[in-house]
Amino acid sequence: MRILVLGAGGTGGYFGGRLAQAGVDVTFLVRPERAATLDHRGLVIRSPLGDARLDVRHVTAATVADAGPFDVVMLSCKAYDLHSALESIDAAVGEDTAVLPILNGLAHFPVLDRRFGPDRIIGGLCVISAAKGPDGEIIHFGNGASITFGERDGLAHGGRCEALATAFARAGVDHRLADDITRDLWAKFSFLTALAGMTCLFRASVGDIVGTDNGRRLMERCYEECLAVARASGHGVPDHARSMAWKTLTAEGSPLTASMLRDLESGQRIEGDHIVGDMLRRAYEASVNAPMLEAAWTHLQAFEARQARTV
Numbered sequence: 001m002r003i004l005v006l007g008a009g010g011t012g013g014y015f016g017g018r019l020a021q022a023g024v025d026v027t028f029l030v031r032p033e034r035a036a037t038l039d040h041r042g043l044v045i046r047s048p049l050g051d052a053r054l055d056v057r058h059v060t061a062a063t064v065a066d067a068g069p070f071d072v073v074m075l076s077c078k079a080y081d082l083h084s085a086l087e088s089i090d091a092a093v094g095e096d097t098a099v100l101p102i103l104n105g106l107a108h109f110p111v112l113d114r115r116f117g118p119d120r121i122i123g124g125l126c127v128i129s130a131a132k133g134p135d136g137e138i139i140h141f142g143n144g145a146s147i148t149f150g151e152r153d154g155l156a157h158g159g160r161c162e163a164l165a166t167a168f169a170r171a172g173v174d175h176r177l178a179d180d181i182t183r184d185l186w187a188k189f190s191f192l193t194a195l196a197g198m199t200c201l202f203r204a205s206v207g208d209i210v211g212t213d214n215g216r217r218l219m220e221r222c223y224e225e226c227l228a229v230a231r232a233s234g235h236g237v238p239d240h241a242r243s244m245a246w247k248t249l250t251a252e253g254s255p256l257t258a259s260m261l262r263d264l265e266s267g268q269r270i271e272g273d274h275i276v277g278d279m280l281r282r283a284y285e286a287s288v289n290a291p292m293l294e295a296a297w298t299h300l301q302a303f304e305a306r307q308a309r310t311v
């Protein structure tokens, strides 16, 4: 199986790197600056699951056409880069290529469906805390790193998801082939929106928020709003996923924050509109009362307005 990974940042660098490390046929599609770093230093992963320095095959938008087509294109850009990423992968997508996005959120699916046709798009998500460090190294915080994917229509599509599962198994990556990926996507979207909305709003970890007089109650309200949107959309989050999320969102002393807070505090662009803004629009459409999401989204928009003035 030939895999193209768009982006060699926190998620793409980690999961693509693990595949490459195991000898899976992986090529990274990167921008010129990242290509220069990969040439110079290789793909460096610092992780509690094992450090690595890998010489990885890579192309840029200008050269990808010569390397394709691929069996799978794994998309690991931030949502605000989606359109440029799609322009770049166009030449790599052939008749039988599948596209596996691992972005957070849901709003990229209709964009991908329109561009490549729904049959080409696999549902995917990942759970990890990782970022690109100052020297281009992938820093993996914490011990968990898993990827979940599956066919959104439940059909076989030539066994491409099984082939992907084989590749991840070979790389020793914790992975799951989901029987209902849409349900998993909604479960993660609901959890992440509450986590990102709240940790950004209060500029604090879960533990620090729930340790305050009212934090636990506010966290509960925010998560309840997200769950209500999921239910109204016909994708109610199953009990086990809800109780796991709730435990994580209210764990005393937990240092967990969303990657969005890391981005916000380091002055980078954020996926506020793709995550919190999108959930709130869905709340309005479904007539779900969502004051916590309104506060979280107002805060992120105000942050972005100030950020735009200072760059």
Ligand SMILES: NC(=O)C1=CN([C@@H]2O[C@H](COP(=O)(O)OP(=O)(O)OC[C@H]3O[C@@H](n4cnc5c(N)ncnc54)[C@H](OP(=O)(O)O)[C@@H]3O)[C@@H](O)[C@H]2O)C=CC1
Pocket (backbone or CB within 6 Å): 006, 007, 008, 009, 010, 011, 012, 029, 030, 031, 033, 034, 076, 077, 078, 079, 081, 084, 085, 086, 088, 102, 103, 104, 126, 127, 128, 129, 130, 131, 132, 259, 271
């Ligand atoms: N980081 C995390 O812990 C987690 C992130 N996610 C989600 O995964 C997605 C990706 O996040 P993350 O990996 O952190 O993001 P990063 O910013 O670390 O990595 C994204 C990479 O995509 C590259 N890229 C963007 N546009 C293009 C393009 N047109 N051509 C080539 N490369 C491009 C960027 O390149 P360049 O280096 O040139 O800017 C960057 O290296 C997001 O939706 C995020 O919410 C999900 C779970 C956990």
Ligand SMILES: CC(C)(CO)C(=O)C(=O)O
Pocket (backbone or CB within 6 Å): 104, 126, 127, 128, 129, 192, 195, 257, 258, 259, 260
């Ligand atoms: C919740 C978490 C850490 C899980 O991967 C995540 O997706 C993020 O912070 O963006």
